Amino acid sequence: MGASMLDDPITYALLAALAIALVWAAFTDIKSRRIANWLNGAIAIGAPVYWYASGLSLWPDVAIQIGLGLLVFAVGSILFAMRQMGGGDVKLLTALALWMTPLVLLKLVIIMALLGGVLTLVVGIRNVMIRRKKEKTRWAVPYGVAISAAGLWTISNLTMNAAAAAAVAQ
Numbered sequence: 001m002g003a004s005m006l007d008d009p010i011t012y013a014l015l016a017a018l019a020i021a022l023v024w025a026a027f028t029d030i031k032s033r034r035i036a037n038w039l040n041g042a043i044a045i046g047a048p049v050y051w052y053a054s055g056l057s058l059w060p061d062v063a064i065q066i067g068l069g070l071l072v073f074a075v076g077s078i079l080f081a082m083r084q085m086g087g088g089d090v091k092l093l094t095a096l097a098l099w100m101t102p103l104v105l106l107k108l109v110i111i112m113a114l115l116g117g118v119l120t121l122v123v124g125i126r127n128v129m130i131r132r133k134k135e136k137t138r139w140a141v142p143y144g145v146a147i148s149a150a151g152l153w154t155i156s157n158l159t160m161n162a163a164a165a166a167a168v169a170q
Contacts, residue, residue, distance in 0.1 A: 011053045012159070014046060018099060019155050021046075022148040025092055029144030035088030040095045044069075047098035065098055068105055072097040089143045096151050108154045116146035 021043050025035050047065065056062050076090030093112075097105055120141050127138045 008053060011050065014050045014053060015155050015159065018043065018046060018050075018096075019152055022096075022151045022155075026142075026145045026148035029088070029142040029148075033086075033140050033142060035086075035092050035144045037088075037091065040088065040091040043092070043095035044098055047095070050099055064102065068100065068102060069094055069098045072105075086143065089147060092144055092147050096147065100154065104154060104158070107157075108150045111153050112146050112150035115149050116141070116143055119143070119146050 021039060025039055025043075028039070029035050047069075048062075051062055051065060056065070073090065073094040076085055076093055079085035080087055080090050096108070100108055123139045123141045130138060
């Protein structure tokens, strides 16, 4: 994920495809409060192609990526069991983790938590307003929006950093 990333159109295209998938995940989560398994699967399946295009070595690079995915899935499963996170959200975050290095994933989780907090406040305020009007429709928090937005922020940050490094190198 260095300066040469933008020199490789395949890597750039894979990141663009990931960005499109994240936008789709956010829209479907807003629309139906569901993130399709096929979409999460496609994001996960794209990760090994990205690893190959990025030149990651099997050891330790790919092993670290798989370990991150397993760690995110384990933590997400606990949160799901505690009803703190939806199943589609766990799968989306796990699939996205496969694309990120440990430091980038940590930044993504921090951004996701901040965006998720704002989103939760907005939905909570909306639900309080609806309750005052005696309406029955309450919104659930579409946390896939926060996950997707954090992923899009991360992708844009990676590509901007790569572009800046390439400009400095010239």
